[in-house]
Amino acid sequence: HLGRRQRAGQRRVRLASAGQDLSASFTVTKWAWLTEHEPEAARAVKAVRLPHDYLTERLTGEGTTDRGDVSGTGWWASGTEAYDEEILARVALDPALLPRVVRPGEVAGTVRDGHGLPFSKGTLVAAGTGDNAAAALGLGLRPGVPVMSLGTSGTAYAVSQRRPADPTGTVAGFADARGDWLPLACTLNCTLAVDRVASLLGLDREAVEPGTDVTLLPFLDGERTPNLPHSSGLLHGLRHDTTAGQLLQAAYDGAVHSLLGALDLVLDADADPSAPLLLIGGGARGTAWQQTVRRLSGRPVQIPEARELVALGAAAQAAGLLTGEDAAAVARRWNTAAGPVLDAVERDEATLNRITGVLSDAAPLLERDAASR
Template identity: 70%
Template sequence: MTAPQGPLVVGVDSSTQSTKVLVVDAGTGDVVARGQAAHTVTGDQRRESDPQEWWQALREALAQCGPAAAEAAAVSVAGQQHGLVTLDAQGVPVRPALLWNDVRSAPQRDRLVAELGGPGEWAERIGSVPLPAYTVTKWAWLRENEPQAAAAAAAVRLPHDFLTERLTGRAVTDRGDASGTGWWSSAQQAYDEKVLELAELDPQLLPEVLAPGEAAGTVGEVAGWEPSGLPEGTLVATGTGDNMAAALGLGLRPGRPVVSLGTSGTVYAVSPHRPTDPSGTVSGFADARADWLPLACTLNCTLAVDRVAELLGRDREAVDPAGETVLLPFLDGERTPDFPYATGLLTGLRHATSGGQLLQAAYDGAVFTLLQALDRVLN
């Protein structure tokens, strides 16, 4: 490794499927090392992961960065939004985390929306109408279906909060990731007492929400956990949710939307105005600074396309020009449109339909709703 021109900083992306790490020379912007380690996602209709795997994946990805990681001056964690992490009094997960694309909490979502006064009330208070992806609905599901696990929880965290706390020993989060829980009010920029009461969640279980730019702490030894591989004393930023981090990294300014095709498909833009969409199509998130991040998201994107490619025995790039086939790839229900109980639908087959046309239809179906939502995100 050549001598850096500035301090080395570490960026962490803990996503649904893997943890990725970049070590960057802050003086030049050059990437000097990188690492990646996979996660396990279990279940068919359910989507769960062991948070301890995220920690081990972070340690493994940092180890792949070699001596560069040991010279880091600062680190920040971005994580998949909405996941419900429940910890006992020793900071050990009570059960596997419920991931954002686990939609078993649809009945609890319906109840919570009604009990607060309907979609309009949610949009005005929280900034979003909760979907089964949101953390508040997952907590309600856990209380109803696994009350012993809920009772054992001494702390409730988001995925990025969990990793930040493992690094620092401090329970903190940021306004961006907190805005995707359903229990943080965008109107008050604080936890919403009424929603917490409806969800039967003690606010003492939640992390402190830090201001934009406020440091979470420094890397230290956390009892019961193996060292991260970063030097003690490394500055730890608050971090944020993955979409907020992407908007920050891209330097987004109002009026310039992003369409992102990953495990989920998202379309979002930075806005100076607080979003309040009562239809629920646009989620009114906060960004990682002091603005807002109106966002629409689909559950079924690359995972659905990859599944169709697997069924066809084709490479994911082996498409043919589109024919008459239409494929709605709602393999895990859907978030946009709000059809959590939906299944996939294939229509328009002909004798001449090729496997490549079917795969192209899967791509088309995955992006169609995002393109429809684009105008609403920009309004």
């Protein structure tokens, strides 16, 4: 029940410190929930580790993490690249419970003896990182190259040499795995939402048809970009001659519209608007996804042939640790981003403007829907 000015002031503090607005998905907010609702469990905690930190500690016996994954906890300050003592004090978390943050290229430890580990004692262990940071590393991304990942949820990101702090809270100011930054925005409704629409219509996911003025906002599970966490899907412009294939295409259009809006916020103002958009994730193999991204972005679209980019990022990090090279340079030498490039086509401004208009007109309805939940 804070006043509006006080809430806005606290939000500015969070953005300045952590580089992002802290939502329920961050580790710090989960810890705050635990201390409030299960205080005995919180008091019994001996250490706090992210999943990959646990694996590193299992291998080495040392509690370490990396700047990429720790930047998503909410208790690491991107400005100082250190744990934020003020935030830790607010959530009553002892910094002694947290792992040491390993710098890019630094050895996290060596494999310890015994404990049933299938590795030789003394083997070097790299710091690891989060999935998106590992995929960026696996692609050998250079600053400003846009990436759109089409999975159950969709993400848009690019490596940046400037520390991001988006005042809208849409872009998370994550660190990357090699010393730069990885501004990233996420949508909840991507391939899963479109596949659900295809299932409801009894269609194959590729059975799209052009030529429609129907608009479908596929916010089937709420949405993060735009920030409508309790919204539901919305269909507008349905007519007697609308076909099932046109409805399916409208679902693709709605999902890609959200992702492109996120990408506009992610990219620096001086990013090259004609640079190919790298399309990765499960949806990147689908023709309907490729053509929708191509038509609505107006950019050339490149589909890397390499599929396990997160694993390739981990391999590049390990190789860099052994050779002393920049891990991203290792990945570029492996040519992991190689793949077909679809030429740019004229951007479909009419569809983009129609979806933007429906979204604007529907905002009061979506907000009422949220309030009713």
